[in-house]
Amino acid sequence: MSGHLDYEINKELGECYLFMGELDKAEEYYKKAVSSNGVHPDPYLGLATVAIQRGALADAEVMYKKAHKIAPSDKSLSGIALIRMENGEKEEAYSLFTEAIQLNPENMVALFSLIRLGHELERIGEIIPHLESYLEIDPAKHEVRYSLAGCLACTGQKEAAEAQLEKILETDPDNAAAKEMLEQFRS
Numbered sequence: 001m002s003g004h005l006d007y008e009i010n011k012e013l014g015e016c017y018l019f020m021g022e023l024d025k026a027e028e029y030y031k032k033a034v035s036s037n038g039v040h041p042d043p044y045l046g047l048a049t050v051a052i053q054r055g056a057l058a059d060a061e062v063m064y065k066k067a068h069k070i071a072p073s074d075k076s077l078s079g080i081a082l083i084r085m086e087n088g089e090k091e092e093a094y095s096l097f098t099e100a101i102q103l104n105p106e107n108m109v110a111l112f113s114l115i116r117l118g119h120e121l122e123r124i125g126e127i128i129p130h131l132e133s134y135l136e137i138d139p140a141k142h143e144v145r146y147s148l149a150g151c152l153a154c155t156g157q158k159e160a161a162e163a164q165l166e167k168i169l170e171t172d173p174d175n176a177a178a179k180e181m182l183e184q185f186r187s
Contacts, residue, residue, distance in 0.1 A: 064080045077100035111131070142175060
């Protein structure tokens with residue numbers, strides 16, 4: 001019990017210090033959490049975040065991979081994918097983000113990164129099902145519906161895009177972005 005309690009305390013302290021921006025202290029407590037119980041991915045995810053804050057992407061990737069080896073998750077996949085994207089490995093990043101979305105359709109980092117990469121890699125049509133899946137879970141998320149409308153328009157599905165924008169305006173009639181895009185389609 002003592003080892004688990006030490007782990008929890010050290011992990012929580014690491015998270016608190018990370019939140020406060022005290023990277024050295026956060027790193028210290030995450031490392032203590034790892035040494036008191038190395039079977040949880042959270043301290044490795046925390047250490048990855050510290051490394052990213054310091055601009056040490058290679059170190060961050062190592063920590064994300066350690067976390068993923070312990071317990072594969074959408075967070076670890078997204079972290080690795082962000083680093084790959086930053087390093088210009090767009091196809092690999094796209095695959096990892098897709099895998100993350102399959103584990104957790106609500107992972108907004110993966111979803112919006114897929115949108116970005118979909119445009120860059122000219123794979124917009126492949127993103128549409130992911131956006132639709134998300135909207136089945138949270139139909140009120142206007143940012144996702146707006147992105148879906150944009151992707152539909154880019155793939156020549158103007159009427160479907162207009163329908164998505166109209167859904168936004170039904171619940172949020174003052175949504176300027178949706179109004180503007182709809183006006184562009186209709187002019």
